[in-house]
Every structure is written in C-alpha cells, then in structure tokens.
Amino acid sequence: MNVLRQLQRYYKEKMSFLLLSVLCLAAATALGLVYPNLLRKLIDEVIVPKQFDTLPVLALTLIAVVILKAGLLFLHGFFGGRLGNYLAYRLRNACYEKLQFLSFRYYDTAKTGDLMSRLTGDLEAIRNFIGFGFAQLLNLFFMVLFGSMMMMSINWQLTLISLITIPILTFVALRFESKIHPAFQEMRLALSSLTTAVQENITGVRTVKSFAREPFEVDKFALRNGRYQENQVNAAALWARYFPFMELLASACIIILLGVGGTLVIRKALSLGELVAFFSLIWYIINPMWSIGFHINNYTQSKASGERVMELLQQHVDVHDEPEAVLLESQNVKGHVTFDHVTFAYGNKMPAVVDIHLDAPPGTVIGILGGTGSGKSTIIQLLMRAYDVNQGAIKIDGIDIRNIKVQSLRSQISAVFQETFLFSSSIRGNIAYGLKDVSMDDVIRAAQLAKAHEFIMELPEGYDTVVGERGMGLSGGQKQRIAIARALLKNPKILILDDATSAVDMETEHEIQAGFQEVMQGRTTFIIAHRISSLRHADEILVLNEGRIVQRGTHEQLTNIPGPYQDVYRIQYADHLTRVSGKAGGQV
Incomplete structure (x- = not known):
C-alpha cells in the first residue's frame, strides 16, 4: 500500500469523494442485510403460521430497500468515477510535465513505447482501482463484518462452526496476492516491450520496407508477443491453481451449515426461517470471498502500475535550476560565449571532450570540424546545458550557465540539428x-x-x-x-547550426549561406559541418579528434598548415585543386 499512499497527494483535494464513495457502498451493503431478515420473517411469521396480513408490508419494505440501495450504488459510482478521473487527470499532467523537464541523460536510455504504456495502461489501472476498486476491496471487510454480526445475533455457535474455513480462505487469498504481484509486474514489462516494438516499427516503417525486413520485424514482434503471452499464461496458471481450492473452502462452509443447521432445525433448536436466513447470510459472506481474487487482481495490477508511474515521477532531474540561478534579460544579453577548460564524459565512459577552451565574443562565428565521435555535438549539447560539465565551466557574458535558469538560457539559443524534427x-x-x-x-x-x-x-x-x-x-x-526558418524566427543571441545544410544540394547551401551572412550579424554562431564550404567564413575553426582540439585557426591559416583540416580540404576540393594545378602547369 506504500505506492498508493504516495499517490494520495494527487487526489488529496478530492478525498471527500473517496469517503463518500466508501460510505455509500457500505450503506448499500448494510441494506443488503434486510433481505435475509425479510426472508426469515416471511417464513417464520407469514408462511409457517399462515398469517398473510403482513405480506403487503413486507413487499413494500422490500421495494423501498431496493430503491434506496440502487440510489446508494449510483452515488458510489458517481463519487468513485469523479475521484478516479480527477486522479488520472492530475497524474497525466504530472507525468507529462515530468517528461518535459527530465534531462537528456534520461532520454538516452528511455524507450518511447514504455513511456506510452505508463501514460495509458498503467494510469488506467490506477484510475480504476482508486476510483472503484479500493472501495470495493474495503467493502469486502464490511460484508464479512456485517454478515458475521447478523449471524451471531441469530445463533453464535452455528456461526462459529459455519465460518471455520474462512481464516484458511483468507490465508490462501493473501498467499495468492503475494504470488500474483510479481507475475503482473513481469506482464507490465512485457507489455511495454511489445508497445516499444510496435512504436519503433511504425516510426521506422520506411527503413523497414527499404531493407525488405518485414519478415524480420514480424518475427521480432512475434517473439515479444510470445513473451507477453507466456506471462499471461503464468498468471492464468496461478489463478487456476488457487481458485479451485478457494471454491472448495467456500463450499465446505455451505456443507457444514446445511449439516449442522439442518440438525438444529430437526431438534427445534433453530427455526426454519432462521436456517434459511443463515443460508442467505453465509452466501453474503462467501460471495465476496470468491471475488476476493478479482479485487486482489485489481489491487495488484494497480500496485504494479503505481510503482511504474511513481518511478517516472521520482526520476532524478540531472540538469535543474540552482537556488541562486538568475534570469537572462534579452535586451542585455550580448552572447559572449566562453569555454573554460571544459571536460565531460557520458556516465562512466571515456571523456567525450577534454580540456576544451575557446572564447567567442559577440558576433563571432565559430566553426567546428571533426570525424564521427570527435565531440562536435557534445560541445553544442553542453552549451545548451543538456548535460552539466564534469570539469571547467561554460560562461555566457561571464556568467556560468549553471547559475542561469535553464529555460532562460535556452531561450537565448536557437539550434538547427542534422536530424530535423517537425510536428x-x-x-x-x-x-x-x-x-x-x-x-x-x-x-x-x-x-x-x-x-x-x-x-x-x-x-x-x-x-x-x-x-x-x-x-x-x-x-x-x-x-x-523549415527548421532553419524556425531557428531564425526566434531571433536568438546564439545560433547553432549542427550540419544544418547536410540535406540540401550545393546550390541551395550556397544560397542559404548567403542568407546566413545577414542573420549572423550581431549573433554568436556555432557551425558544425562536414563541408569546408560551410566553415570557410568562420572567424575561428576548431578541429577535433577524440574530444580534443588538435587544430584551430581561420580557413586560410588551416589550409596552409599540414594536418587534418588540410587533408579534408584536399579531399573535398580534389577536382578543383587538380584543375588549378593543371592550368598552372599549362601556363608554365
């Protein structure tokens, strides 16, 4: 119940709905005791003595009880439904808000299908239990309590004998709960894996079809579907193992009642009406015992779902606002960026960037060139504070970005990434x-x-x-x-172009670069590119290798110095250099 207690803060304001729902259901349950009493009176005071004068009164009483009970059950459903929907609404908002502010580190390993499963199936299981299941589980206690009290008032010895198997039935039900809970946890994980497979397949359907991998995807889905089926079968096996035994124990109560109670009626120690009332009351108690598995099932599912939802809500946010963090005022931001000997590693891996130092005054264009895994994008991610540096500091206008509110910092930056996302x-x-x-x-x-x-x-x-x-x-x-236009419209002080023209042709790239010359005025710009043509106008170019700056300078300086930049330049402009060399040779 610890998880459900943690969820209380999401429906605490509507706790009165829970109380009213429970009270209405308890009252309806108590009214159910009227039926055995009316039955006893009907037999002992009407049928046996043949006094039919009171029959209309009993009939009207029964009608009134039925109408009142129906009204109470309606109110139970009304208040329970309001409570469950309110909780689901609050939890959805809380989960979605949490997802918005979780750090990039979390999304490095998170699976979309799993998150969707938590926000749909898990939330629905919690809503159903808090809205209705909890009141109905508590109602089991009321039914046993009220029924036992009524039976004790008729004949306490017969009550104790008839209910002798109830403690054993309760123990078996609790044992069942301890076994079924891990099974449902596994089932939820299997369902998340299944959902992830579907989501990835739909998202990457073009890739699947272009590689003609439909049979592979079918087999992969069938494997995960098989695991989910296996978990379902295991849960069903637990039900099949425990429920026949529960029914056997429940039936034993009936056999004992009929044997002992019938003997008492024959000996005139118990009236026929009291035996019939007893028989009705024993079912009043046994029925909830039979359904205890269903309610335990709901409780277990909601408990497993609650654990998964709370795990999301309690995720640590690696990048967050410090208490002394300040807001950047747009009109005062100049965009002076400084990397002061920055080193960073993803988790326990080798450092992605090592001892990065650069100074970019307002309006400066910084070009970054390097091979795959050299740390180019990591530098940009650190500037946007997707991650916090391990050593050193990144400053904007002399302020450490860790002392700037995250939203305020990112509002001054526009980025165009190589992988374009449109809504x-x-x-x-x-x-x-x-x-x-x-x-x-x-x-x-x-x-x-x-x-x-x-x-x-x-x-x-x-x-x-x-x-x-x-x-x-x-x-x-x-x-x-379109992504470039989105970045430019924001009118940022710092512009990041991460291979922003990789998907356009050379002619369009040239036209876009010409447009950039205008928008770069007064902005600090970082350009990550594989094409030398995108970097040649940069004020300073950083060449990275294995997270370290191995060369730096302008385009003209670097093309005249032997090294990685000159090698890339020669490869990309081989034809041009050959033609120039040929013309020069011809002139000689």
Whole structure:
C-alpha cells in the first residue's frame, strides 16, 4: 500500500469523494442485510403460521430497500468515477510535465513505447482501482463484518462452526496476492516491450520496407508477443491453481451449515426461517470471498502500475535550476560565449571532450570540424546545458550557465540539428513553434532567409499546408530549411547550426549561406559541418579528434598548415585543386 499512499497527494483535494464513495457502498451493503431478515420473517411469521396480513408490508419494505440501495450504488459510482478521473487527470499532467523537464541523460536510455504504456495502461489501472476498486476491496471487510454480526445475533455457535474455513480462505487469498504481484509486474514489462516494438516499427516503417525486413520485424514482434503471452499464461496458471481450492473452502462452509443447521432445525433448536436466513447470510459472506481474487487482481495490477508511474515521477532531474540561478534579460544579453577548460564524459565512459577552451565574443562565428565521435555535438549539447560539465565551466557574458535558469538560457539559443524534427502541424505552425504574437510577415521573412519560401508557396495550401508525422511528405532538404526558418524566427543571441545544410544540394547551401551572412550579424554562431564550404567564413575553426582540439585557426591559416583540416580540404576540393594545378602547369 506504500505506492498508493504516495499517490494520495494527487487526489488529496478530492478525498471527500473517496469517503463518500466508501460510505455509500457500505450503506448499500448494510441494506443488503434486510433481505435475509425479510426472508426469515416471511417464513417464520407469514408462511409457517399462515398469517398473510403482513405480506403487503413486507413487499413494500422490500421495494423501498431496493430503491434506496440502487440510489446508494449510483452515488458510489458517481463519487468513485469523479475521484478516479480527477486522479488520472492530475497524474497525466504530472507525468507529462515530468517528461518535459527530465534531462537528456534520461532520454538516452528511455524507450518511447514504455513511456506510452505508463501514460495509458498503467494510469488506467490506477484510475480504476482508486476510483472503484479500493472501495470495493474495503467493502469486502464490511460484508464479512456485517454478515458475521447478523449471524451471531441469530445463533453464535452455528456461526462459529459455519465460518471455520474462512481464516484458511483468507490465508490462501493473501498467499495468492503475494504470488500474483510479481507475475503482473513481469506482464507490465512485457507489455511495454511489445508497445516499444510496435512504436519503433511504425516510426521506422520506411527503413523497414527499404531493407525488405518485414519478415524480420514480424518475427521480432512475434517473439515479444510470445513473451507477453507466456506471462499471461503464468498468471492464468496461478489463478487456476488457487481458485479451485478457494471454491472448495467456500463450499465446505455451505456443507457444514446445511449439516449442522439442518440438525438444529430437526431438534427445534433453530427455526426454519432462521436456517434459511443463515443460508442467505453465509452466501453474503462467501460471495465476496470468491471475488476476493478479482479485487486482489485489481489491487495488484494497480500496485504494479503505481510503482511504474511513481518511478517516472521520482526520476532524478540531472540538469535543474540552482537556488541562486538568475534570469537572462534579452535586451542585455550580448552572447559572449566562453569555454573554460571544459571536460565531460557520458556516465562512466571515456571523456567525450577534454580540456576544451575557446572564447567567442559577440558576433563571432565559430566553426567546428571533426570525424564521427570527435565531440562536435557534445560541445553544442553542453552549451545548451543538456548535460552539466564534469570539469571547467561554460560562461555566457561571464556568467556560468549553471547559475542561469535553464529555460532562460535556452531561450537565448536557437539550434538547427542534422536530424530535423517537425510536428504534425501546419508549416506556419512549425516555423513559429512556441512563439506568441508572431506576424505572418515575420514567418515569411524567416522562410525567405532559409530559402524555403518558394517551395512552400508551391504547396497546395502554402504556409497552411499540414505536414505529416515527423514531416512526412517533405524531402530532407525541405524539412531542414523549415527548421532553419524556425531557428531564425526566434531571433536568438546564439545560433547553432549542427550540419544544418547536410540535406540540401550545393546550390541551395550556397544560397542559404548567403542568407546566413545577414542573420549572423550581431549573433554568436556555432557551425558544425562536414563541408569546408560551410566553415570557410568562420572567424575561428576548431578541429577535433577524440574530444580534443588538435587544430584551430581561420580557413586560410588551416589550409596552409599540414594536418587534418588540410587533408579534408584536399579531399573535398580534389577536382578543383587538380584543375588549378593543371592550368598552372599549362601556363608554365
């Protein structure tokens, strides 16, 4: 119950709904005791003595009880439903908010399908139990208590004899709960794995089809589906093992009652009406005992689901605002970026960047070149404070970014990544993402600078054209240009271009670069690129290898110094250099 206690803070304000739901169900349960009493009176005071005058009164009483009980059950459902929906609403908001502020480190290993499972199936299990299951589980106690008290008032000796197997039945039910809980935990994990497989397949369907790997994906899904089925079968096996024994114990109560009670009636120690009432009351107690497995099942599922949801809500946020963190005022930010001997490693791995030192005054263009895994993107991630540095410091206008509020810091930075992500929205909505009161003229201006305006106007609905999920329906270059327009519209003090023109042709890249010359004015710009053409106008170029700066300087300086930069330049401009060399040889 510890997990359910932790969830209390999400429905504490509506605790009265839980109380009212339980009270209404308890009252309806108590009214159920009227039926055995009416039955006893019907037999002992009407049928046996043949006094039918009171029959109408008994009938009217029964009708009133039925109507009142129906009303109480309606109120139980009403208050329980309100409570469950309120809890689910609060939990969904809390989980989604948590996901927004979790650090990049968490998403490095998180699986989308697993997160979707927590926000759907797990939340639904919690909603059902808190809204209805908890009151019904508590009602089992009321039914046993009320029924036992009524039976004791008729004949306490017969009560004790008839209920002799109830403690054993309770022990078996609790034993069942201890076995079924781990089974449901495994089932939830298997379902998350299954959901992840479906999500990844749908997202990467183009890759699957281009490699003709449909049979492989079918087999992979079948394997995970088989694991889920195996967990379901294991849970069903536990039910099959315990429930026949529970039913046997319950049936033993009936046999004992009929044997002992019938003997007492024959000896005139118990009236026929009291025996019939006893028989009705014993079912009043046994029925909840039979359904205890169902309620324990709901409790166990909600407990396993609650653990998974609380695990998400209690995730540590690695990058967060320090108590003394300050806000950056846009009008005062200059964009002076400094890396002061920065070293960083992902977890326990080897350092991704080592002793990075650079000074980028406002308006400076910094180019970064290096092979795969050299640390280029890590430098940008650290600047955006996706991770905190292990050693050294990164400063903006002399302030350590760890002392700046995260949202305030990122509001001054715009980034265009190599892997472009677009939302299922209109092109205008994607360009103006997250910005309020943006005019159409500003959107068009940003699109023109990104060389996206022309192809946008050729689309059926222009800027109102809705792109598919993740930008499906647009080419890689078109998506990249929309992403560039989105970054430019933000009007940042620091602009990051992480291979931002990798998906466009050389001619379009040249046009975009020309547009960048205008927007880079007064901004500190970081350009990560594999093409020398994107870096040649940078004020300083850093060449990285295994996380270290191995060369630095301008394009002209680095092309004249033997090293990695000159090697890349010669490879990319081999044809051009050959032609120049040939012309020079011909002139000689």
